[in-house]
Amino acid sequence: MKKMKRYLLTSFLIIFITSISYAQQETTEYTKMTFYANRIINGHSVDLTPHGKLDFKIGHRMGRVDQLDNFFGIDQATSRIALEYGATEWCNIGVGRNTTEKLVDGFIKIKFLKQSKGKRRMPITVTGLSAMGLNTLPDPSVNTLINDYYFTNRITYAHQILIARRFGDLLSLQLSPTLIHRNLVQTKDDINDVFALGVGGRLKLSHKIDLTSEWYYVFPNQVYSQYNGTDVVNSFSLGIDIYTGKHTFQLHITNSTTMAEKGFITETTERWDKGQIHIGFNLLRFFTIANY
Amino acid sequence: MNRKLLYFIFIGFIFFITTFSACYYDVSDELYPNDAVAGCDTANVTYDAQIKTLLNSKCTSCHYTGGPDSPSLDNLTSAHEYAISTNGHLLFDEITNPNKTIPEHANLPAITDDCQKAQMKKWLETGAN
Numbered sequence: 482m483k484k485m486k487r488y489l490l491t492s493f494l495i496i497f498i499t500s501i502s503y504a505q506q507e508t509t510e511y512t513k514m515t516f517y518a519n520r521i522i523n524g525h526s527v528d529l530t531p532h533g534k535l536d537f538k539i540g541h542r543m544g545r546v547d548q549l550d551n552f553f554g555i556d557q558a559t560s561r562i563a564l565e566y567g568a569t570e571w572c573n574i575g576v577g578r579n580t581t582e583k584l585v586d587g588f589i590k591i592k593f594l595k596q597s598k599g600k601r602r603m604p605i606t607v608t609g610l611s612a613m614g615l616n617t618l619p620d621p622s623v624n625t626l627i628n629d630y631y632f633t634n635r636i637t638y639a640h641q642i643l644i645a646r647r648f649g650d651l652l653s654l655q656l657s658p659t660l661i662h663r664n665l666v667q668t669k670d671d672i673n674d675v676f677a678l679g680v681g682g683r684l685k686l687s688h689k690i691d692l693t694s695e696w697y698y699v700f701p702n703q704v705y706s707q708y709n710g711t712d713v714v715n716s717f718s719l720g721i722d723i724y725t726g727k728h729t730f731q732l733h734i735t736n737s738t739t740m741a742e743k744g745f746i747t748e749t750t751e752r753w754d755k756g757q758i759h760i761g762f763n764l765l766r767f768f769t770i771a772n773y
Numbered sequence: 774m775n776r777k778l779l780y781f782i783f784i785g786f787i788f789f790i791t792t793f794s795a796c797y798y799d800v801s802d803e804l805y806p807n808d809a810v811a812g813c814d815t816a817n818v819t820y821d822a823q824i825k826t827l828l829n830s831k832c833t834s835c836h837y838t839g840g841p842d843s844p845s846l847d848n849l850t851s852a853h854e855y856a857i858s859t860n861g862h863l864l865f866d867e868i869t870n871p872n873k874t875i876p877e878h879a880n881l882p883a884i885t886d887d888c889q890k891a892q893m894k895k896w897l898e899t900g901a902n
Contacts, residue, residue, distance in 0.1 A: 569780060589784060633797045634804070664797040665804070673798045 512596040515606055515647045515655075518729045518765050519565065519573070519590075521681040522695040522718040523737055523745045524657060527608040527645040529592055530567040530575075533771035538563040538577070542738040542761035545751065554759060561740040566770070581739045588612035588639075596646060610641040614741050634665035639742035641679070653683040659697070661743050667706035675703045677746050683722070691722040693733070697746050704747055711750040731763040813888035815895040820849045820902065823892045828852060831868055831881050849902075856901035865897055 516526040519536065530536040540561040544554030551557055563577030573590040594607040616635040638661070645655035657679030666673055681695040697716045704713045720733025736758050737745035751757035818824070828836075828846045836846040844855040856864050869884050884890055 572780065572784065589787070591784065631799075631804075633795050634799055634801075636795055636797075638796070662796060664795070665799045665801055667801050669800050669802065671800070 507600055509597050509599040509601040512598075512606065512647050515596070515645050515653045516683050516693070517691055517722040517724045518731060518763070520731065520763055520765075521655065521683070521693055522720050522731065522733050522735060522763075523716065523740055524679050524681065524695055524697065524742065525588075525590065525608075525610050525641065525643060526681070527592070527606045527643045527655060529571070529573045529590060529608070530565050530767070532567045532570045532773045533769060534567045535768045535770050536563075536565040536567075536575075537766045537768065538565060539764045540740045540761070541763075542735065542740070542759045545757050545759060546734075547756045547758075559738045559740075570773075577741070579739065579741055579744070581741075581744055583617040584614050584739075584741050584744070585617060586612055586614040586741050605644055605646045608643040608645075610639070610643060612639040612742055613637070614639070614743055636664045637741075637743040638662040639746075641742070651685050655679070655681040657681065657697075659742070659746060661747050663743065663747070670705040672703040675747050676700050679746075686721070689724045691724075693720045693722055693731070694718065699746060708748050708750050713747060714749055714752055716745045716749040717753060727767060729763075729765040731765070733761050733763075734758050735761055813891050815891050818892045818895045818899070820852070820896070823889075824852070824896050825849075827868075827884070827889055827893060831884065834881075853901045856897055865893060868893060 514528065516528050519526055519528045519530055520538075538561075540563070542559050544551045544557030546553045548554055548557075559580045561577050561579045563575055565573055565575030568574050571592040574588070575590070576585070576587045578585050588610060589612075590608060590610045592606070592608045594603055594605065596606040597603045614637045616637070619630045619635075640660045640662075642658050643655060644657075645653060647653040659677040659679055661675040661677065663671075663673050663675070677697050677699045679695065679697045682693065684692040686692050695716075695718045699713070699715055707713070714736070716735065716737040718733050718735035718737065720731055720735075723730040723732070735745075736751045736753050737749045738751075738759055738761075739745050739748060751759075833840075833845075833847040835842040836844060838845040838847055838851070845851045846855065869890050884893070
């Protein structure tokens with residue numbers, strides 16, 4: 482009898498545990514907040530502005546920290562003001578305006594795959610980004626007094642496939658294969674279609690603070706033109722994200738001052754090894770437009 | 774067809790329209806060629822030194838003060854006013870483009886010398902003074 486009881490109890494436990502694990506397989510748990518914000522630092526992250534929310538974003542990059550007469554660069558600044566909207570759960574649209582080149586940019590960002598576990602298992606999140614920039618200043622090398630400066634020469638495009646994985650609470654990593662198309666390049670040696678690879682990450686430091694980093698590698702033999710008399714180098718940035726509930730505050734140091742993709746990926750000229758870095762921040766604030 | 778698929782089709786359509794319809798492969802050095810001409814002094818271009826002679830050879834037989842055609846181009850003031858009123862485009866085209874009506878009208882060939890073209894361009898570019 483005692484043996485029978487033990488047998489029944491064991492059988493019940495096996496059935497119970499099995500049913501629980503089976504129930505767990507019935508649901509899918511999607512990973513949320515791979516990064517604190519929809520930007521890692523300069524570049525986009527896989528995350529989207531939530532559906533029905535309007536994200537008001539201000540980006541600021543100071544002058545160079547090695548310029549003591551400009552109070553470590555704080556006297557100078559470039560900025561970007563942007564509005565980004567969560568049109569659906571999987572699609573964002575946005576517009577922005579940069580002081581550099583008085584560039585106006587717009588983008589569509591679509592989440593194709595969501596990292597998940599449970600019934601539907603997906604190891605990564607994949608988001609596509611297609612952005613367009615319109616330079617409202619003419620190319621300074623073009624004599625506009627004589628030449629008609631074609632409208633199409635003001636346009637650049639950026640296309641990215643953002644692939645990221647969140648490894649528990651501690652770490653997220655992202656790869657960002659990128660294509661920048663420039664309608665106008667300076668010389669015949671320059672390539673209109675520039676391929677680059679971005680690598681970014683987030684390391685959790687505390688409940689509300691993350692350490693972030695981002696590096697964009699431009700594949701060689703594509704960009705030959707100099708900007709401001711200096712060769713183009715890769716963009717590298719290091720920062721911290723502070724999440725305050727309604728705001729996300731991103732504070733960072735970077736060698737890029739432009740916040741549009743074509744700027745920081747193909748036109749960065751300043752070097753970390755020479756101390757030519759900038760303090761910058763992004764401030765994000767969500768407004769609820771519609772509740773879903 | 775569900776709503777999500779319609780969204781995808783719409784956004785894909787917008788994406789293709791905006792991305793590929795305005796995609797160009799232009800090179801600034803070719804599309805907007807540099808003014809530099811070998812052996813040509815474009816550093817010190819003035820109305821009195823180069824431009825006056827040039828306008829006299831092509832324009833002022835008709836475009837003189839009190840003459841049959843306006844504007845008058847036989848003095849710096851009126852030549853400057855005309856040049857800046859069209860941002861230099863019109864004067865440069867008329868004097869260098871053989872298909873333009875004014876040189877043909879006067880039966881005078883357009884400027885073909887690259888140095889003269891570059892000097893005219895430079896004068897217009899620097900404010901036509």
